[in-house]
Amino acid sequence: MLNHAPSVDSGEMVHRVLDESAVARFRSATRDGSGLPNECYTSPEWLKAENERIFARTWMLAxxxxxxxxxxxxxxxxxxxxxxxxxxxxxxxxxxxxxxxxxxxxxxxxxxxxxxxxxxxxxxxxxxxxxxxxxxxxxxxxxxxxxxxxxxxxxxxxxxxxxxWHDLVFVNISGDAPEFEDHWEPFARRTKDYDFGALRYATTLDFDVKGNWKLIYENFYDAYHVPTVHPKLEVFTPLDTRVAVDTEGPWFHNTSMIQEPQPGRGIGMPMYPGLDGKGQRTEWYFHLFPTTAIQIWPDQLAIFQLHALAPDRTMEHIHMYFVGDAATDEAYAGYRQDVYDMWNELNTEDFEIVENMQGARTSPGFDGGVLSPYWDPATQHFARLVTDFMH
Ligand code: FES
Ligand SMILES: [Fe+2]
Structure with missing residues (x-):
């Protein structure tokens, strides 16, 4: 009884914006590649088409x-x-x-x-x-x-x-996305050492961002900006401990190694049970296309959820989980607050850049950009995923 067919009008727009030359850049070697064109970040019609063609057709954290x-x-x-x-x-x-x-x-x-x-x-x-x-x-x-x-x-x-999955409820509105277990398998395979059942929900941090959801999402997996934008994070996990994002279907993932614990980052909270020495220093970043990110630190799980309200406005929620009583016990309240303060500071640093770029997405001096062969293959992969859903 439900009609999930995308509208014909949006099809014409999609093929005009993601024309053959744009798609060729997404599929070429990264040194000749680019990200998505400006209109994908500024057009209300484009966002309407994303609702129909991306958000309704894949698994979304609801x-x-x-x-x-x-x-x-x-x-x-x-x-x-x-x-x-x-x-x-x-x-x-x-x-x-x-x-x-x-x-x-x-x-x-x-x-x-x-x-x-x-x-x-x-x-x-x-x-x-x-x-x-x-x-x-x-x-x-x-x-x-x-x-x-x-x-x-x-x-x-x-x-x-x-x-x-544990506390998270995903939906596939169109009903015809791949089986959830298959969709989730790349994450499950890489996180066998983590006892997610030991986690308890603590709180949700909400942010109202004046930027397109894709700018926020692309920034999630961009490790390249850390030395410039996040001085404290650079001390905690220096860029030379970070690797470029690897991609597998809807998943983007990478890791970094903790060098110097700080308040809100690796101090005071219990770790996942059973982690070995390397696991106690490793951070995992998973990004599930299109709007979910999962950060696993030795002492916390942060679930990022984006909700696109307008081309230039997105709600970002960070759902915080800690191990056992550390999520709720008064004895850990100060350490939890350190974590929330850290996320607030880190996100504020990121949102300044996202809002900066949102303003510049009207400029004819930019139309998808010029990429770093080392850091930016993920940006091309993201553009390919968008193209596959939108076309
Ligand atoms: S009962 Fe009439 S609209 Fe619901
Ligand atoms: Fe950042």
């Missing part, structure tokens, strides 16, 4: 199990410009639905709510179960004549394909 801890808890979220709900069913399972009533299309759940036994539409009070099934339609056959038993074929809430 929310968290901790947002719906108890049966009957409901968390509304917006993905790819569409309203969804994450629901904890009576049996404890996570379910995801399009948050739109099958009658006249009202949003069913506007705000997070807890311990609901059913979901009732605010317009004409159609009642849905936590499994999405339609349960009751008051006055459906006339005043006082209710449909109390709509039956199994009645129009329930439309389910959304989803997958859960």
């Amino acid at each position: 929310g968290f199990c901790h947002d719906v801890p108890q049966p009957g808890d409901v968390s509304p979220v917006e993905m790819a410009g569409m309203p969804l709900i994450i629901v904890r069913d009576h049996d404890g399972m996570i379910r995801v639905f399009h948050n739109v009533c099958r009658h006249r299309g009202a949003v069913v759940v506007a705000k997070p709510c807890q311990r609901q036994s059913v979901l009732t539409c605010p317009y004409h009070s159609w009642v849905y179960g936590l499994d999405g099934s339609l349960r009751m339609r008051p006055h459906f056959f006339g005043g006082g004549r209710h449909d109390t038993n709509p039956g199994e074929d009645a129009p329930g809430l439309v389910p959304v394909r989803h997958a859960v």
Whole structure:
């Protein structure tokens, strides 16, 4: 019943912006390559097409199990410009639905709510179960004549394909992305030594950035800017301990080695159980196209989530996890605050550059750039991924 076909109009625009010469640069050797053209960062029509062609068609981090801890808890979220709900069913399972009533299309759940036994539409009070099934339609056959038993074929809430990894809930709105296990396998393969089950959620840091989501995302995996933009980070993990990003399908990953622990970076918090000596000094950076980043440090997990609001405005959320009681125990409150202060400082440094570049994406003096053969193959890979989804 759902139509996920991208619009014809957006197809013409996509082929004009990502024309043959642009695509050839993304696919050539990096010394002859470039990143994406300016219009991809400034055009409202382009963002609309990204919603249709990228965000709706791949696996996206939509929310968290901790947002719906108890049966009957409901968390509304917006993905790819569409309203969804994450629901904890009576049996404890996570379910995801399009948050739109099958009658006249009202949003069913506007705000997070807890311990609901059913979901009732605010317009004409159609009642849905936590499994999405339609349960009751008051006055459906006339005043006082209710449909109390709509039956199994009645129009329930439309389910959304989803997958859960520990606390994280991913969705694939189009329903036809590759299996989640296959999508996730490059990460799972490289992180076998980490006991993610030992982690507890601590808090989320929110940032409102005046920049395109792709500038923020491309900056995530750009290690090249660290000596210039992040002086403290350069002391912690110098550039000569960093390697260029490796890519595998939707994944970008690299590592660095901790040289000098600092407040908020490797001081005071317990490490993942069972890490060997090298593991206790290694940081892993994973970036899952298009909008998720996962940073694994020996004593924390930071999940980055981007939410594109406009071509030049993005919400960035950093969801913080620590090992066991360190996530919540008062004894660790000062060390946790050091970590949050560190992320705030680091992000502020990055956002100045992102906002700087956003302004310059209107300049005819730039149209995709000239790349470093060592650091920037990932920028080309990102442009290829965008092209593959958008074309
Ligand atoms: S729109 Fe939901 S009951 Fe009418
Ligand atoms: Fe940075």
